[in-house]
Amino acid sequence: MKGLLKEKNFSFAVDCIIFGYDGQDLKLLVIKRSFEPFKGKWSLVGGFLEDDESAEEAAVRVLKGLTGLDGLYMEQLHCFSEPKRGGAERIISVAFFALIDIQKYNQQINEDYHPAWFSINQLPELIFDHSTIVELAKEKLRYKAALHPLLFELLPDKFTMPQLQSLYEAVYNMEFDKGNFNRKLLSTKLLEKLEDKDMLNSKKGAFYYTVNLKKYSAGFKTFLNFVSSQYINK
Amino acid sequence: MKGLLKEKNFSFAVDCIIFGYDGQDLKLLVIKRSFEPFKGKWSLVGGFLEDDESAEEAAVRVLKGLTGLDGLYMEQLHCFSEPKRGGAERIISVAFFALIDIQKYNQQINEDYHPAWFSINQLPELIFDHSTIVELAKEKLRYKAALHPLLFELLPDKFTMPQLQSLYEAVYNMEFDKGNFNRKLLSTKLLEKLEDKDMLNSKKGAFYYTVNLKKYSAGFKTFLNFVSSQYINK
DNA sequence: TCAAAAGTGTTTATCATACACCCATGA
DNA sequence: TCATGGGTGTATGATAAACACTTTTGA
16 A cells, blocks of 8 residues: 555644642643644643654653653553644644653643643643543543552652542542552552651551552552443543 | 644554454464565555545555455554654554454455465564564453453354354463353353354354344443453553 | 263352441540 | 541452363264
8 A cells, every 4th residue: 555655744743641630639731822823722732743753752852841850651542633633734643641740740840831730520621622632541541540550650659548549539530448449459569568657637647658560560460450340431 | 832843744654453363363464565665575554644534544444445344343553653663764653453354354355465364473574663563453452352342353243152262262372261251251241142053163063142232331341350461461 | 872062050269348346646 | 535537357249260060963
């Protein structure tokens, strides 16, 4: 097929869906466009591909430009290539979703973009097909986090079990039994209990844990079926 | 970011990973290139994107051109955009994987492409990064089929339990207990038992079944954990 | 009547769930 | 000392896995 048809050329961009967690809600980081068209509207961060970089490299560059952070958890989501995605010219885009610790982010924020966090349940209108993209990203996050230890990326290095449980409850919009939650998470052997406690959020205090992802493959199995499949749609 | 940097233009193609099952092995359909460069080498079917179509539409077009078939199960796999994927010029490609009933295919085959089926365990060398793409597709197929009723797409409309079991065994390269396999599959409520039997492959004969995917969402849960997670890597 | 493969039944161990209970602390 | 939330223990039911058993047919 290639070689038989004439090649066309296309504009090619990346868009980043950036998830964070503030202790209450799962949040999305969006920026306010400072240029036309749609100046002043909310949008995902994105950028055009350069000649010498892959989409992955472009996404890393875009993420660093906004957050100042390297080495974020990042994953290719989907390529959106409908001729009329919105906007005057046709742009093909590969979407990536990223998970960041909202505290680390706030230290290095690049205000030039006019970024803002929105709760995932109260998103503003986004330009082009960005709302669709975000919906897909939410589904994928739920799906993948049910099977893999992913959500730790949204927490600080040290976190407590109640924090972790709140995070899962925010992501899946459901409640878990704390006893069963603890057992399940500890049975993965991915967590290491520290000696100090967080005394700020309760009287008794809750022990801190860190995650040891080196044990990932061994502990993987126990993540299967973590969340009942009715909460997974993709 | 968009609007600030100058846009570049890129060649954009789709590649199709086509899986089939011949009753013995999981197979991949590849074509022999009839043009330079790499004339005579094995390759995935692909094609350049047209101005007025999405990548999905292009993949459907390419699949129909080769197999003569519409309405195949098809899913976007990944976008490959490394600047040096192989070949002289840079081409960004979105890969799709498709599942087809090998019998239906053989009726409408387009010999112009010099297509051939290879067992997934004995693949020839493929051009560019196509071997990498196929590896990723295999992983994704295993992953997804462990959670979703997908593999039916590889069988005729009527199939027997032993056939279905052989298919799963080929895909996961392991053996299942027939009693447990039957129970598990029947518990999904996705299968409808027919009145006639296949008397060709055994003395006793095996009842035919059809799959009723309308019951998909209801029966989904039971597909979780179908295959032990150690066989899933993505 | 026997071999081969289809299909069913049964036992056991493991795991998920629900929920009762105990513990440590600040007010 | 009591209310609060952290953390542990336990009983129950559901499910997965192993494997023995029965059924049907062609040779």
